[in-house]
Amino acid sequence: MTVDKKKICGNCGLPSSIGKGNMWHANGVITASYPPHIRGTLYDIDELNALFPAISERIGFDITRLVVEGKRKDGKRYADSLARNIKEKGREPAPVEIYEMIARFCSYWGLGLVSVAEYVEGERLTLGVRNVYSEPMYMGDWSGVFEAMEKRRGDPRWRDEDVHDMIDVVAVEGEPELEVRIEQEIELGIPVDDEGDLQYRHCPECEVPLEISKQFSWDADDANIVERDSGKRFILHNTNGFAAVVRVLREELGDEIDGIITGISRDYAREYYQGIGGETSMDAELMKFPLRSWGRPTRLLRSNNGYGIRIANPYSSPVLAGRLWGLVETFEGRTFSLQVRGEEEGVLDLALNLQD
Ligand SMILES: [Zn+2]
Numbered sequence: 001m002t003v004d005k006k007k008i009c010g011n012c013g014l015p016s017s018i019g020k021g022n023m024w025h026a027n028g029v030i031t032a033s034y035p036p037h038i039r040g041t042l043y044d045i046d047e048l049n050a051l052f053p054a055i056s057e058r059i060g061f062d063i064t065r066l067v068v069e070g071k072r073k074d075g076k077r078y079a080d081s082l083a084r085n086i087k088e089k090g091r092e093p094a095p096v097e098i099y100e101m102i103a104r105f106c107s108y109w110g111l112g113l114v115s116v117a118e119y120v121e122g123e124r125l126t127l128g129v130r131n132v133y134s135e136p137m138y139m140g141d142w143s144g145v146f147e148a149m150e151k152r153r154g155d156p157r158w159r160d161e162d163v164h165d166m167i168d169v170v171a172v173e174g175e176p177e178l179e180v181r182i183e184q185e186i187e188l189g190i191p192v193d194d195e196g197d198l199q200y201r202h203c204p205e206c207e208v209p210l211e212i213s214k215q216f217s218w219d220a221d222d223a224n225i226v227e228r229d230s231g232k233r234f235i236l237h238n239t240n241g242f243a244a245v246v247r248v249l250r251e252e253l254g255d256e257i258d259g260i261i262t263g264i265s266r267d268y269a270r271e272y273y274q275g276i277g278g279e280t281s282m283d284a285e286l287m288k289f290p291l292r293s294w295g296r297p298t299r300l301l302r303s304n305n306g307y308g309i310r311i312a313n314p315y316s317s318p319v320l321a322g323r324l325w326g327l328v329e330t331f332e333g334r335t336f337s338l339q340v341r342g343e344e345e346g347v348l349d350l351a352l353n354l355q356d
Contacts, residue, residue: 006107006220009206012213015108015220019206022236027196028289028296028313030236034085038078039192039239040109041315042225042292044232045133047268048242051319054264059253067245068140068156073183074241075144078102083148095149099125102145110218110225110235112138117166122150125169126159131223133235135164140241143169190243191346192313198290211291229276239293239315246316258318262338265322266329273330282331294320295348306336306353314348321350328352 007016022040023033031037056062079098086093096119103114112132119125125146132138139156146154152171159166200209212218216234217226225234249257273285283300289311290296299310307328314320317340325338336352 009203009208011205012203012208012210014203014206014208014213014218016206017108017220018218018236019203019208021105021108022208024200024202024209024212024291025194025196026198027192027194028198028293028311029192030293034081036081038081039190039315040236040293041239041242042234042236042294043242044227044234044272046232047265047272047319048137049134050268051261051264055249055257055260058260058264059257063245063249064136066248068136068143070241070245070248071137071140072144072147073244074238075141076148076183077144077240078238079145079148095119095121098149099145103127107220107223109237110223110233111141111237113223114142122152123171125150125154127167127169129165129167132164133233139167142167146171190239190315193346196296196312198296200291209291215288215291229280230272232272234292243316246318258321258340261316261318262322262325262340265319266326266338267322269323269326270330271326273327277330282327285327285331289320294323306351309350309352311348311350313346317348320348324350325352 008014009016009019021033023031023037025031030040030042032040052063052067056064079102082101083093083098086098096116099116099119103116106112106114110133113130115128117126117128125142127142129138143154143156146152146169150171153174154169155172156167156169158164159168200211202208203210203213215228217224217228219225225236226232227234246257246261286297286300293315295311295314297309298312299308301308309324309328311320311324321338321340325336329336335355337355339351339353341349341351
């Protein structure tokens, strides 16, 4: 696969299009620069990829299909809005133009290297792919893009089950019930409070906060965003699909799903923060949250028996609760119990109490 070399910011080294396409806001949220300003999150891929298999294992059934559906609707919404924006500028984009555009974006967002190999209008889209962040989720993303452009449901499959380098998205009849529900959830999105007082030092050339280029090596030519401290791969991807999957899981399985997710994220966070240890601190790690669109810490109270922590605009309350729990435990070197003290819209409020 040949991919054109991507333009790089001469000052900070990030791909130039990241600053053009995205805005880092003072409220702890990243959004696209273009309407409808869809929220994005910098996801830790190991955390994301560990989460869904671990949930499946705990609850005893495979939720992969649900995750793919969430991603499908996310991809559909994104492609729809991209096509709409081009139309509003007075031009009707051909589907293949949108596919090629999104393929290019995928390398910037770290999702994978992808190119359009074949296209039969209304019937089939074949993609050559490499270095994909998650096979089921990426298939979901692309089937949604196909659905938006062809107005038909796309069924994604590997061309060769043994060699995962080519995806065929084939038009099929829809399965409305689950799809309609997830689509409604995606449209609902997650509540965001515009207030915020974060101030970043921005790159004078591309406008991305300079802290991002310090924390990540961002190589669009390989679709690799790597966190320097941990060596972990990250992606910049839509927030709503993930939130919608968690909400549908909650409807199906009850509120206990939050506790399950939080427990899995806590285990992951302990391992993660033990791994980076050394040079960093709890405060320094908390300050990274808003830069990743995880939300904005607005309160950190320390007392003899624990912590009170509040996050405005969490991208996912159960995941962040677990992150914070494992973070505090690792830096304190002690065990805490967690109490989630009510989740108002757009706020996560936690009490962590020392266990003796
Ligand atoms: Zn720059």
